Amino acid sequence: MATERDISGPVPSGLDIGLRSVSEERKVASENDPRLTDSSSRSAGGLVGDTMSYSLLMEGAKREIYLGGEGEESDGERYSEDSDDEDEDEDEEYSYASVPVSKLQPRKVLSKGRWIKEMGMAEIEVQKGPIWRTTGIVRFGKIYSSIEEVLFLAELGAFHLTDDTGVSISMEEMYMKFSDEKNGCSWEHFQAYKQLKALGYIVRRHGIPWSLKSGNSNSESISPQSSLEENKVVLKSEDNISIVGMFSRMHINEVRPIFDVYLPNSKFRKSSPGDPSFVLCFTRVYPPSKATLEVLERQCGGVPLKFCHVEQGRVSFFSFDKVELPVLP
Amino acid sequence: MGPRWKGKGSEAKALGDPMSKIVSQLQSSLSQSEAQGLLCGCSVLLGAKAQEADLLNRSCFGVTITTAEKDRQWFQLSMEEAFYLHYSLKCLKIVDEDRRLMNDEELLLYMKSKKETFPDFYKAYSHLRMKNWVVMSGVRYGVDFVAYRHHPALVHSEFAVLVLSSEEEGCGGANARLRTWSDIHCTTRLCSGVVKTLLVLNVSRNGHGDGAISLSRTEKYTIYEYTIKRWLPERCREDHGLVKSESSSCTIAEDGTK
Numbered sequence A: 001m002a003t004e005r006d007i008s009g010p011v012p013s014g015l016d017i018g019l020r021s022v023s024e025e026r027k028v029a030s031e032n033d034p035r036l037t038d039s040s041s042r043s044a045g046g047l048v049g050d051t052m053s054y055s056l057l058m059e060g061a062k063r064e065i066y067l068g069g070e071g072e073e074s075d076g077e078r079y080s081e082d083s084d085d086e087d088e089d090e091d092e093e094y095s096y097a098s099v100p101v102s103k104l105q106p107r108k109v110l111s112k113g114r115w116i117k118e119m120g121m122a123e124i125e126v127q128k129g130p131i132w133r134t135t136g137i138v139r140f141g142k143i144y145s146s147i148e149e150v151l152f153l154a155e156l157g158a159f160h161l162t163d164d165t166g167v168s169i170s171m172e173e174m175y176m177k178f179s180d181e182k183n184g185c186s187w188e189h190f191q192a193y194k195q196l197k198a199l200g201y202i203v204r205r206h207g208i209p210w211s212l213k214s215g216n217s218n219s220e221s222i223s224p225q226s227s228l229e230e231n232k233v234v235l236k237s238e239d240n241i242s243i244v245g246m247f248s249r250m251h252i253n254e255v256r257p258i259f260d261v262y263l264p265n266s267k268f269r270k271s272s273p274g275d276p277s278f279v280l281c282f283t284r285v286y287p288p289s290k291a292t293l294e295v296l297e298r299q300c301g302g303v304p305l306k307f308c309h310v311e312q313g314r315v316s317f318f319s320f321d322k323v324e325l326p327v328l329p
Numbered sequence B: 001m002g003p004r005w006k007g008k009g010s011e012a013k014a015l016g017d018p019m020s021k022i023v024s025q026l027q028s029s030l031s032q033s034e035a036q037g038l039l040c041g042c043s044v045l046l047g048a049k050a051q052e053a054d055l056l057n058r059s060c061f062g063v064t065i066t067t068a069e070k071d072r073q074w075f076q077l078s079m080e081e082a083f084y085l086h087y088s089l090k091c092l093k094i095v096d097e098d099r100r101l102m103n104d105e106e107l108l109l110y111m112k113s114k115k116e117t118f119p120d121f122y123k124a125y126s127h128l129r130m131k132n133w134v135v136m137s138g139v140r141y142g143v144d145f146v147a148y149r150h151h152p153a154l155v156h157s158e159f160a161v162l163v164l165s166s167e168e169e170g171c172g173g174a175n176a177r178l179r180t181w182s183d184i185h186c187t188t189r190l191c192s193g194v195v196k197t198l199l200v201l202n203v204s205r206n207g208h209g210d211g212a213i214s215l216s217r218t219e220k221y222t223i224y225e226y227t228i229k230r231w232l233p234e235r236c237r238e239d240h241g242l243v244k245s246e247s248s249s250c251t252i253a254e255d256g257t258k
Helices: A011-032 A047-057 A147-155 A171-176 A187-198 A224-230 A241-252 A290-299 B010-016 B019-032 B050-059 B079-088 B104-114 B118-130 B181-193 B215-219 B239-244
Strands: A111-116 A121-126 A137-139 A142-145 A159-162 A202-205 A255-262 A278-283 A305-311 A314-322 B036-040 B043-048 B063-065 B073-078 B093-095 B134-137 B145-148 B159-165 B197-204 B222-231
Touching: A111 A147, A121 A147, A142 A147, A147 A159, A147 A171, A147 A187, A187 A202, A187 A255, A187 A278, A187 A305, A187 A314, A255 A290, A255 A305, A290 A305, A290 A314, A290 B222, A305 B181, A314 B181, B019 B050, B036 B079, B043 B050, B043 B079, B050 B073, B073 B079, B079 B093, B079 B104, B079 B118, B104 B118, B104 B215, B118 B134, B118 B145, B118 B159, B118 B197, B118 B215, B118 B222, B159 B181, B181 B197, B181 B222
Parallel strands: A111 A159, A278 A305, B036 B093, B159 B197
Antiparallel strands: A111 A121, A121 A142, A137 A142, A202 A255, A255 A278, A305 A314, A314 B222, B036 B043, B043 B073, B063 B073, B134 B145, B145 B159, B197 B222
16 A cells, blocks of 8 residues: 555655545445445444454454554565565464454344255345345346355354255354365365455456356356356366476366456446456465466466465465566667 | 666666666677686686776676785676676686686586586576676575666666576476475565565476586576566555556665665
8 A cells, every 4th residue: 555655755645645545445345345334333434443344354363454554664674565564563463361352243134045055055035235246146036155255244244044944054064164175165265265355355266157147258167056166177187298297296286266356346247247357376285386377377368367375364365477577778 | 566776867877878788898898808717616707907897897797806906806707697708798718727718518517516506597697687687696685686677786676586497307406496385475575575576587498408418408498487476455456556566666775785
């Protein structure tokens, strides 16, 4: 953000830019953000209010707040834009005295859905709030949500999930749906999903169309059932002869595109989503090798890639961009 | 991250004095004087007269050695620099301790014996130098090279460069960096702390890596160039953030550059 980058500039103008962009961002965020829809608690929310709501979401980890980090850059050596403020405010993250108590309140009006085991998705029965403009895929007039979408809302207390007999499914049971990645999403994938979603990004499973009506051609699969299978794009040996020599290493290090990510956009429509801003990829063990990068770039057809690394709940994103340095005079 | 010029007028100065011109002046000057460098461990020592010394300094080849000698300024060239002047620019002869001229292949073998990764490093070094970037040691930042748009007196280095050998070859000479996520975190974090972009030059030997090293083989190496950046979702929520990837208006000096 401007405030953190323009540290060499005059202070008042830097601040000014910072505040303006914050409020603009807030506007955009509120469109897609389930936490900002509750008008009673949010109407008086200035900057502090928003910061609070974000910190609530991120379990008190202030460092994750996109507004965070201002005024921490005073020690002179920290002059980069990428100073991620992680170990500097370590103290704030940990509380010796007690486990932080959740301040999230269950909503009065809940969205509701029914888990369809065979699909590995929830059929949405009650939609509340604008979040549904950017969540779930539309099939035959109904909205279906993947497990990460369901859990994201359920953790916020904004979603009630039942099984097909109408019995409600507990948090614990939802968490169990992530083990073994049996519903197409691992726990690590979910952590990345949650962080992006909390910041207002629009996220879907890679390659799965938002709706069948959309004339958008960047998606390959047709039905929700088959698409879940196809979601797993695995590098195949015949992809590239030159990589045969290191195939053993790649095999361990299976790389997969997992999510298509769109920038926060209040005008987003599932029927005309446009191209994603980037495809988020995960590796099994190691960072991607050059050969992997080359193969993936071909697979994703020009949409930029980012790679995600999750460790102990810390989600980091990296871009590995092919460049060509210019020839200088 | 765009170039960070050092103070007003630096950019204009650099534009008015392109690096390609300085290097070609150096090339003709060294050729005319039939300059000879002395191979000495992992360095090549070169005594230069005033005009050449000035050109060496302006084109950033070597580091100076302070001596009491008045008519010659001594320079210590790295192996990549010396080999570039010798083999690519053909303007520097190199002799061993018996004052015997070394030919291209002998030199390559010698340098590879001193540094297993030399052929890849040389490829990477010359790749950047041929595009008229100024390339210097990156050891201060824990990387292989740093690349400048012009003389370091005028501009901060833009790229921290790591030279990787394509793993598919599986043979020796691989620079074992960026193999783990922790090293990626470490390197990108350090680079962003000193306001540089991490540039990876991945050298592919294209099947010419096995067996005896030779210059004809190294000619066939190719380079895959990419940057690695930490992407912060908190700061890229708007379009320009993603496209332009955070331009920097920071002017605080990094320490240690000339």
